[in-house]
Amino acid sequence: MKFQFSKSLDGFSSSAVRDILKLTQGKSIISFAGGLPAEELFPLDAVSEAFQRVMAQGKSALQYGLTEGYIPLRQSIANWMGEKGIQVSIDQMLLTTGSQQAIDLLTRIYIDPGDVILVEEPTYLAAIQVFQSRGAKIVSVSGDKDGLDPDDLKAKINEHHPKMIYVIPTFSNPTGKVWSLERRQSVLNICREAEVLILEDDPYGEIKFGDTETYPSIFALSGQAEGSCVVYTSTFSKTVAPALRTGWVVGDPELIRNMSRMKQAADLHSSTLDQQTLHQLMEHFDLNQHIRTIRAHYEERMRLMADLLTERNWPGVTWIEPKGGMFFWVELPEGIRAEELLPKAVEQGVAFVPGYPFYAGNAKHNTMRLNYTHSDRESLIEGMNRLDRAIQSVLPVR
């Protein structure tokens, strides 16, 4: 049988992160690669207890559910977002298999092959993958530490007439930056004026360190969901646990309705067992307190990695201390390709993600992303020792 694959696979690469995850599974490699939360912080007992509450409700818990997702969980999320100043009703919300599926569903209902999507430079590699699979033309907008550059945004809108822009304004993946309030507002104004849909991805917003100032989401700035040009998505993967694969997306009801129709075709609905468990967990567990615990631990790990990076002081290597989220974004000296450093690092027993897949084009190959949330103190120290040996072997002799 000679297979005739769809054009959707053209130029569509497998996720570098997930391939590394696969490569290193079960091996004694210290991984700074995946965006994995710390397992030891998972609220196992609370999940287990929540599950038992679901089982106690009887057998209907195991039946098919609504495509839009379990109503009580949508209500709990709406209340929770309300506490953070984001007003939504359950009709403006769809539950998804992680926020990854929200990106995919919105792309499927809004983008046709050839349509232009603007992204940050660099940006989340699995979003690029979705846009590629849809045959979209992906164009990067430049930015600085405060967020997207409004002038370049205007220029790119005028030149490319994009349908959508994809952004992670709070503790971005991979750079960890936080957009200023001013930039949030100005990107919103520009996109609203130009009728460009904003997909705001916020998986890390809760993972903030110290007294980091946080700002309203662009979605919150846009006022109300009805008629908003912003679609907002987040997930329980970083605050509770990834295995439950539950994310949510909020936006104008017409967009949500069409995403739900597409989700019917895609998988009918996500696991309602997980959704019901999360609902019970939100009702009977202090999620905000748990998030404070996560923040404290992750900040400690981030600080340790920052100290180790400072200590190494590799010549020509630069990085910025993240204010939240899960990653360091490291620039190596010009001419060193992180993807060539990776095999040497794996040989030493440590993994990371080379930076190039985070670029939609014009990749800076001398970049890499380091995760600090998944490794404990000992692993962070040993992993940085191993990385040091790999980096020393490629750095020019001083």
Place this chain on the structure above:
Amino acid sequence: MKFQFSKSLDGFSSSAVRDILKLTQGKSIISFAGGLPAEELFPLDAVSEAFQRVMAQGKSALQYGLTEGYIPLRQSIANWMGEKGIQVSIDQMLLTTGSQQAIDLLTRIYIDPGDVILVEEPTYLAAIQVFQSRGAKIVSVSGDKDGLDPDDLKAKINEHHPKMIYVIPTFSNPTGKVWSLERRQSVLNICREAEVLILEDDPYGEIKFGDTETYPSIFALSGQAEGSCVVYTSTFSKTVAPALRTGWVVGDPELIRNMSRMKQAADLHSSTLDQQTLHQLMEHFDLNQHIRTIRAHYEERMRLMADLLTERNWPGVTWIEPKGGMFFWVELPEGIRAEELLPKAVEQGVAFVPGYPFYAGNAKHNTMRLNYTHSDRESLIEGMNRLDRAIQSVLPVR
């Protein structure tokens, strides 16, 4: 904000079944509409015990998993299929969010807009939905009680040069028919010769009644997965419970690899909490015995509905007794449109699915699908009384 939706939404209708499900949720309507299993048969204790075994393994159970799915569950499924004469390895299998996602992923990697997909007439409406969302041209092949008509299949292949054919050869949805061994073999031969991919959907294969003869799947007839022109998908939704949303798809490793890449973009992976729970359930619960229990109950319900249909003896109304699966397919007299009967039925307090959405074109509007698995004895009797009142009101006066 004026939204500019993708062409993928053109001519793409919401699932009639799921819309009815939504309409009737929480109301005192007896529903013969959804393809819902009987809740009272769900193995709640076994699921609960399996979940506790997963929790006992520790916190890593809550971490991200492989896109391809939890390896031990893939192994359990491979063993289970092996007992039924289907030899596959775990590299030839992908776990999905229900078998619905398998249909969607294969379509996304194999079909481009304008490509032709052949289907049975009638066929599963949510598969039609997937194919429509991809912009495929859907062409029906005629058949009889023994399955697809090989001559019409050859003619349609010659005329339309399809890339794929979608079939449910065992207890089909909606008609409940079982293809003969001869038809299975001849469809396989024709498609293999013409290099047309066969997507064999088998959600109901285990739900067989009495001494119904069953035949090997087309996938099994094709020999081995490597190089096979058949992709086979099934699910735990009908044998264990739908809320765990776990299906699987097997086929040539190149197809499975590409489906996995697409799944990375679609949702990274399905719920591994559910996958781990199902693995523990398969290891510590007699699933085959449970399936025998389900069969006995469903056969009893099917028989009751058959008796009630016989008793009513509505003039000009025909149906065939299903040999397995979950549905009666009923033909009303010419000129009666089931979609116009539906509101009258809902008024009387009973729901069903009109037949038209099961057709890719040229719909027979005088058809409807009745589910018998979700209603107990009392509801079946009362539901048929209500349906009788609705039908009497539209039947020509004798």
